[in-house]
Amino acid sequence: MTHPIDDIPRDLARRFAGRDIISPREFEKEEILFLLDTAKRFEHFREPILAGRILAALFFEPSTRTRLSFESAMQRLGGRVLGFAEKGVSSVAKGESLRDTIRVVEAYCDAIVIRHPLEGAARVAAEATDRPVINGGDGANQHPTQTLLDLYTIREEKGRLDDLRIGFLGDLKYGRAVHSLVETLAHFRVEITLISPESLRLPDQLKEQLVQQKISFREETEILPAARDLDILYTTRIQKERFPDPLDYERVKSVYQVDRSLIGEVGEELTIMHPLPRVTEINPNLDDYPRAAYFRQAANGVTVRKALLALVLGGIE
Amino acid sequence: MTHPIDDIPRDLARRFAGRDIISPREFEKEEILFLLDTAKRFEHFREPILAGRILAALFFEPSTRTRLSFESAMQRLGGRVLGFAEKGVSSVAKGESLRDTIRVVEAYCDAIVIRHPLEGAARVAAEATDRPVINGGDGANQHPTQTLLDLYTIREEKGRLDDLRIGFLGDLKYGRAVHSLVETLAHFRVEITLISPESLRLPDQLKEQLVQQKISFREETEILPAARDLDILYTTRIQKERFPDPLDYERVKSVYQVDRSLIGEVGEELTIMHPLPRVTEINPNLDDYPRAAYFRQAANGVTVRKALLALVLGGIE
Amino acid sequence: MTHPIDDIPRDLARRFAGRDIISPREFEKEEILFLLDTAKRFEHFREPILAGRILAALFFEPSTRTRLSFESAMQRLGGRVLGFAEKGVSSVAKGESLRDTIRVVEAYCDAIVIRHPLEGAARVAAEATDRPVINGGDGANQHPTQTLLDLYTIREEKGRLDDLRIGFLGDLKYGRAVHSLVETLAHFRVEITLISPESLRLPDQLKEQLVQQKISFREETEILPAARDLDILYTTRIQKERFPDPLDYERVKSVYQVDRSLIGEVGEELTIMHPLPRVTEINPNLDDYPRAAYFRQAANGVTVRKALLALVLGGIE
Numbered sequence: 001m002t003h004p005i006d007d008i009p010r011d012l013a014r015r016f017a018g019r020d021i022i023s024p025r026e027f028e029k030e031e032i033l034f035l036l037d038t039a040k041r042f043e044h045f046r047e048p049i050l051a052g053r054i055l056a057a058l059f060f061e062p063s064t065r066t067r068l069s070f071e072s073a074m075q076r077l078g079g080r081v082l083g084f085a086e087k088g089v090s091s092v093a094k095g096e097s098l099r100d101t102i103r104v105v106e107a108y109c110d111a112i113v114i115r116h117p118l119e120g121a122a123r124v125a126a127e128a129t130d131r132p133v134i135n136g137g138d139g140a141n142q143h144p145t146q147t148l149l150d151l152y153t154i155r156e157e158k159g160r161l162d163d164l165r166i167g168f169l170g171d172l173k174y175g176r177a178v179h180s181l182v183e184t185l186a187h188f189r190v191e192i193t194l195i196s197p198e199s200l201r202l203p204d205q206l207k208e209q210l211v212q213q214k215i216s217f218r219e220e221t222e223i224l225p226a227a228r229d230l231d232i233l234y235t236t237r238i239q240k241e242r243f244p245d246p247l248d249y250e251r252v253k254s255v256y257q258v259d260r261s262l263i264g265e266v267g268e269e270l271t272i273m274h275p276l277p278r279v280t281e282i283n284p285n286l287d288d289y290p291r292a293a294y295f296r297q298a299a300n301g302v303t304v305r306k307a308l309l310a311l312v313l314g315g316i317e
Numbered sequence: 318m319t320h321p322i323d324d325i326p327r328d329l330a331r332r333f334a335g336r337d338i339i340s341p342r343e344f345e346k347e348e349i350l351f352l353l354d355t356a357k358r359f360e361h362f363r364e365p366i367l368a369g370r371i372l373a374a375l376f377f378e379p380s381t382r383t384r385l386s387f388e389s390a391m392q393r394l395g396g397r398v399l400g401f402a403e404k405g406v407s408s409v410a411k412g413e414s415l416r417d418t419i420r421v422v423e424a425y426c427d428a429i430v431i432r433h434p435l436e437g438a439a440r441v442a443a444e445a446t447d448r449p450v451i452n453g454g455d456g457a458n459q460h461p462t463q464t465l466l467d468l469y470t471i472r473e474e475k476g477r478l479d480d481l482r483i484g485f486l487g488d489l490k491y492g493r494a495v496h497s498l499v500e501t502l503a504h505f506r507v508e509i510t511l512i513s514p515e516s517l518r519l520p521d522q523l524k525e526q527l528v529q530q531k532i533s534f535r536e537e538t539e540i541l542p543a544a545r546d547l548d549i550l551y552t553t554r555i556q557k558e559r560f561p562d563p564l565d566y567e568r569v570k571s572v573y574q575v576d577r578s579l580i581g582e583v584g585e586e587l588t589i590m591h592p593l594p595r596v597t598e599i600n601p602n603l604d605d606y607p608r609a610a611y612f613r614q615a616a617n618g619v620t621v622r623k624a625l626l627a628l629v630l631g632g633i634e
Numbered sequence: 635m636t637h638p639i640d641d642i643p644r645d646l647a648r649r650f651a652g653r654d655i656i657s658p659r660e661f662e663k664e665e666i667l668f669l670l671d672t673a674k675r676f677e678h679f680r681e682p683i684l685a686g687r688i689l690a691a692l693f694f695e696p697s698t699r700t701r702l703s704f705e706s707a708m709q710r711l712g713g714r715v716l717g718f719a720e721k722g723v724s725s726v727a728k729g730e731s732l733r734d735t736i737r738v739v740e741a742y743c744d745a746i747v748i749r750h751p752l753e754g755a756a757r758v759a760a761e762a763t764d765r766p767v768i769n770g771g772d773g774a775n776q777h778p779t780q781t782l783l784d785l786y787t788i789r790e791e792k793g794r795l796d797d798l799r800i801g802f803l804g805d806l807k808y809g810r811a812v813h814s815l816v817e818t819l820a821h822f823r824v825e826i827t828l829i830s831p832e833s834l835r836l837p838d839q840l841k842e843q844l845v846q847q848k849i850s851f852r853e854e855t856e857i858l859p860a861a862r863d864l865d866i867l868y869t870t871r872i873q874k875e876r877f878p879d880p881l882d883y884e885r886v887k888s889v890y891q892v893d894r895s896l897i898g899e900v901g902e903e904l905t906i907m908h909p910l911p912r913v914t915e916i917n918p919n920l921d922d923y924p925r926a927a928y929f930r931q932a933a934n935g936v937t938v939r940k941a942l943l944a945l946v947l948g949g950i951e
Contacts, residue, residue: 096911107933108706299424389742616741
């Protein structure tokens with residue numbers, strides 16, 4: 001029997017065996033496309049190619065979605081998972097350093113996924129061990145598998161990564177998913193529209209980077225008419241804590257809610273994405289809209305993580 | 318080799334493939350008997366017929382017993398489990414709706430068991446997904462696998478489900494296990510005795526139902542002499558929180574404790590059941606009494622859940 | 635193919651099938667050596683000889699290290715794990731007795747590992763069930779797998795268990811790992827040096843035992859010059875809570891820190907062990923010192939537990 005994974009290019013696969021996955025910045029364009037192609041092959045793949053392998057999932061802050069998605073990916077390929085879902089039950093509560101935790105845990109597993117509230121924690125972990133470390137989100141910094149699943153979703157929904165007009169809506173200042181995706185889209189021919197309140201604009205540093213990379217972008221404060229010119233609207237959660245004045249939050253919350261009436265205004269071609277969980281940013285009346293892609297986007301997380309775990313653990317040789 | 322599960326009637330088995338298990342009310346009598354017969358075949362069965370399948374266990378309130386019982390059942394058949402043991406580590410803490418959680422989690426698994434503090438939550442979950450959903454207890458409402466394991470235990474201990482005199486003791490007002498079991502016993506020829514303090518009587522609605530279904534029942538406030546006429550005494554935990562006056566609780570607690578001396582009064586035919594955990598309702602001096610069935614009852618939970626998971630996940634085709 | 639476990643002596647192996655592992659005191663010298671020899675065979679062994687078996691891990695207090703180490707050991711041999719990582723999510727919160735919890739959980743599993751804050755809890759658990767129970771630490775009492783991995787580490791690092799001069803440093807009053815190891819070393823020809831502040835001396839009862847067993851020991855308060863005569867220095871964590879006066883703690887903490895300069899004083903033969911987690915007792919500048927054995931010691935925990943689980947679950951027959 002021929003497996004859908006049989007003809008994965010081995011030279012590129014070998015680049016990922018044992019590799020740390022800390023930031024999408026470390027991927028060349030060729031590697032990104034390879035990861036997305038490989039993920040496509042894993043979409044319906046469920047064979048136990050990682051039987052006997054153990055992933056340690058170290059979640060120093062809770063993230064059910066990311067944790068369960070990695071766990072499902074590992075289990076779908078026959079592997080095992082151990083670890084903790086929150087800091088409270090780890091030795092860190094006794095004052096242990098992250099480096100020590102990693103050096104102990106490496107003996108329990110073949111790879112580590114780490115989620116940590118502090119920027120740079122994943123890098124520290126990767127330097128402490130020879131086991132491959134996957135960053136499952138480190139503070140406001142990076143979350144490479146989120147970026148990969150976002151790119152995968154864009155290609156699945158639109159059939160391409162070039163010649164797209166992509167809007168980002170909501171909290172562009174603190175949204176880690178947005179930052180990573182914007183940076184990575186610089187590999188492709190895209191036009192970017194940044195829609196946010198003044199107080200939640202994309203950081204200057206990232207905008208300067210877009211200028212240097214010759215990525216066309218503009219900033220808006222209102223959804224309309226901006227959304228009329230878009231292929232994709234990537235919506236994000238706006239957190240109440242970001243606003244000193246609760247009234248400002250209430251105003252922004254209602255203005256930036258995406259719903260069926262918006263689609264009535266802009267037409268049925270606009271694809272809606274969201275990293276989830278959502279609160280009020282997307283009205284549930286949009287869930288049946290054929291181009292509401294956010295639940296498919298969440299499901300793509302398992303697909304992308306299956307491919308990445310298989311590669312990193314040397315399951316494809 | 319012939320498997321003990323080979324000659325399970327396939328027409329009935331097919332009715333359960335992919336089916337939601339929300340309330341025992343939805344089972345026809347024929348289906349209940351089929352489930353108990355199937356469970357019997359799974360009693361010592363440990364083959365990996367669910368290898369590669371994933372059960373998501375979403376426990377929005379802790380219930381170690383139910384969670385571990387489902388986990389054991391799934392693992393005994395070679396399947397995997399992922400999920401969370403309490404609400405704190407789920408995305409619900411970020412304000413996500415139950416419907417959204419289910420639509421995301423469905424991508425991680427093949428079936429879902431949900432425990433939730435709110436009545437109706439399991440139904441909401443089932444409507445949000447095409448994956449089979451098993452209700453692991455939703456507030457004061459239903460807990461179908463508890464009812465099945467109770468019925469299974471009665472049949473194992475007494476050899477029959479008809480022509481039995483069954484007493485229920487303790488908190489009959491709030492006890493979900495009692496409500497579901499009483500309702501389901503209406504399929505069989507039983508006489509029911511309800512023993513409780515006035516303040517914890519079975520709800521009127523349930524009593525009216527018994528009248529309509531022509532189930533003979535009577536109400537008592539003292540264990541004796543009522544227990545002399547019983548085949549089974551189903552004891553339940555009385556929670557302190559139900560009593561505005563702590564003294565009332567203390568009185569009820571001591572009056573309703575079942576112990577070895579009670580057996581001395583009523584004879585060695587009386588079977589004692591309890592959904593566990595117990596606190597003071599059953600004196601540990603009763604644990605060696607041959608018809609103290611409560612630990613076997615707990616063990617039957619794994620047996621019944623193995624059968625149900627195999628059926629719902631299409632492991633028997 | 636010949637397995638490295640094929641020629642394990644079956645008569646000794648049979649002594650451990652189904653056996654409770656509560657205290658290292660219960661091991662004869664011959665059994666200890668057998669366990670260490672068997673562990674050595676399991677060092678790189680990863681075959682699924684425990685497929686279909688379930689270990690219940692009941693952690694009534696958190697201990698990430700012990701829990702994950704057992705979990706890794708079980709998974710490396712193809713077995714499964716279920717349980718809880720802290721008391722909060724167990725039925726104990728509802729007032730259930732330990733005995734009841736065990737009698738229910740035995741139906742879910744083939745063996746139980748229990749961690750409990752109270753001395754004697756593991757024994758109570760073992761008496762409640764026919765399933766083998768492994769003590770994963772019960773209060774200040776015993777932690778047999780820690781003792782086994784310590785002995786295993788000593789033999790791996792030094793090539794022998796006899797003719798060794800072993801120092802214990804730090805909190806010798808409350809340190810459970812130290813107590814168990816000291817007692818067990820009485821089977822071998824060792825000289826023991828006990829280095830601690832006056833207030834944290836080894837309990838008199840243990841010292842009397844050493845006298846009876848004719849084990850040579852001496853007590854010191856300073857690391858130097860004592861450490862010059864040692865083959866191994868076993869360092870332990872000193873907990874702030876042990877000191878009524880915080881200043882005393884600060885003084886002890888700085889005096890008892892082991893670092894590179896100590897090795898400069900005593901020479902490159904001294905092996906450093908620590909049960910981990912460490913806080914300040916060992917300076918990270920020692921981590922690259924070839925005889926800093928503490929991370930290898932932690933890794934040996936998986937090796938020893940693989941052997942023990944295989945034996946207790948009858949995986950070697």
